[in-house]
Amino acid sequence: MIHASAQIGENVTIGEYVVIEENVTIGNNVSIRHHVVIKKDTIIGDFVQIGELTVLGKPTSSNKKMARKPGKTLDPLMIEAHVTIGCNSVIYRDVKLETGVFVGDLTSIREKVTVGEDSIIGRNAIVETNTKIGKRVTIQTGCYITADMVIEDEVFIGPCCSSSNDKYMGMGNFKHQGPVIKSGAKIGNNATLLPAITIGEKSIVGAGCVVTKDVPANKTVVGNPGRIIR
């Protein structure tokens, strides 16, 4: 089902049972596989590939217990050229995926997120709202990237890392702030990052480390709680 208002470029491949809603724009040489749903207003550049059973441009929803209500005016989802997206993923409105980004299967990226050029969002990774991810960043499989987080260029985050942005856990008395990871830092698998900490440039966080305070540049931290070993 392709809405009559959709603008579709040349040499676009569209699989079976695809839904393209109103006001969608699709560039040239795009591949859209079976059962993909492209919600209204989404903008897709040239040479983009979308895997089966993925939803693009989902609007935000909430229930009455949630602090953060959906905004009235979300921008469209914008997917630049040469982006590849896996199967069974869910990408919201008001996300920008820059040129060459790779997004794996079973991922989800919330609204008000930018992913910089050539960065990788691994399979089953989840990115919350209002987070900025730099260029040539690797976020490996199963990572949880909290809201209100900053990830600078060329950061490497190993599999299954977790982060949080709410020091008082749902009490409503703390400005939400996720970690800041400075450029070139590397985070080992299954590490835990607490709210509002900064990981300095080119620092290394060991696998399984629980980082409870700031790490200066060029240091290595390990353990629970994390301590600097060099």
Add this chain to the structure above:
Amino acid sequence: MIHASAQIGENVTIGEYVVIEENVTIGNNVSIRHHVVIKKDTIIGDFVQIGELTVLGKPTSSNKKMARKPGKTLDPLMIEAHVTIGCNSVIYRDVKLETGVFVGDLTSIREKVTVGEDSIIGRNAIVETNTKIGKRVTIQTGCYITADMVIEDEVFIGPCCSSSNDKYMGMGNFKHQGPVIKSGAKIGNNATLLPAITIGEKSIVGAGCVVTKDVPANKTVVGNPGRIIR
């Protein structure tokens, strides 16, 4: 494909390529988005919203290595009014989602689970069988809620927490029992809860903590293994 036996209320929106099987009941003002599959006998209340590519009312299956075989007589999935469910999720038969519950994208909830009023099950969270979740509970993104667990009212579980219910890990010589989390307790992100422990009322578990024994009420535990710091 809507089975002729389905009972569908007024002002129901149904997307493209939706499948509604036999004996499904749907209330008024419900929104069912593209590619949703509603399995037989499912009961859906008024003002419910179901995201794209979600399966509702899945029966249980198993292989010969699994201890817990599917029951012969599972009740239908029951979704009360004002529930919102995300995309690409899988909810089994014999689950009850009470009024106002929010379930994110890419989640799965097994049979014999109740989720109390206005509670939140975050994106990519997985809930095992035979677990009771109270009212106004927050289970954040990526949590793993094991089987045979009790989560009382107003508990907060941060992102990526893990729990288990089998002390001897597949030996078959331990009655399976998940953790019990008493009302108002808060669990930090990526914490690990061992089988059969109790977290007392309003206690706090730090991020990355490994909780190996009971925590009394109003205490804070951190570290690996968890120790009480106040």
Add this chain to the structure above:
Amino acid sequence: MIHASAQIGENVTIGEYVVIEENVTIGNNVSIRHHVVIKKDTIIGDFVQIGELTVLGKPTSSNKKMARKPGKTLDPLMIEAHVTIGCNSVIYRDVKLETGVFVGDLTSIREKVTVGEDSIIGRNAIVETNTKIGKRVTIQTGCYITADMVIEDEVFIGPCCSSSNDKYMGMGNFKHQGPVIKSGAKIGNNATLLPAITIGEKSIVGAGCVVTKDVPANKTVVGNPGRIIR
């Protein structure tokens, strides 16, 4: 949409909106539920069950930042008899699922992986490329099984365990090698395994343990970093 070249056995049930691509072979008494996508060349044995919204036989893709490029010549996905696969899962080409394997919902298994007879891959578990999983293995919900890993027979891996294969995290100066888990070993929930370590036969890794070096046979390790306690 069933391609004319597909070979389909007797007593096969096919749901709504299923896509079966060219050169697929399906045995007898197979059940394929709604919205399943079976990519070209996939081979499916007798009595196999495939849950809704699952993709079988996905080819590999990458972006320019990724070290490991898709091979030119991947074998087909081969699913032996009596395998059960859940909903919303993604299984790549060049995977072999042996007789009686169970794969849960929301899982993903990359290319060049074998899963031995009667093993279980839990819901939301992710398996990377070039990994061998033995017979009667249990990989519980939410596990991350890295690439280049060896899991011998009758291993038990609890929920949410994480592993890695790249000691220098994206520097490109280390031969990638995942952990080796010898037969009968048991890994507690949310444990973290570092690259290239070996867990000895019948050893036990405690919940939340961070294993940084080899564990001999028949030992128990706990803590961060893991130390032998008996």
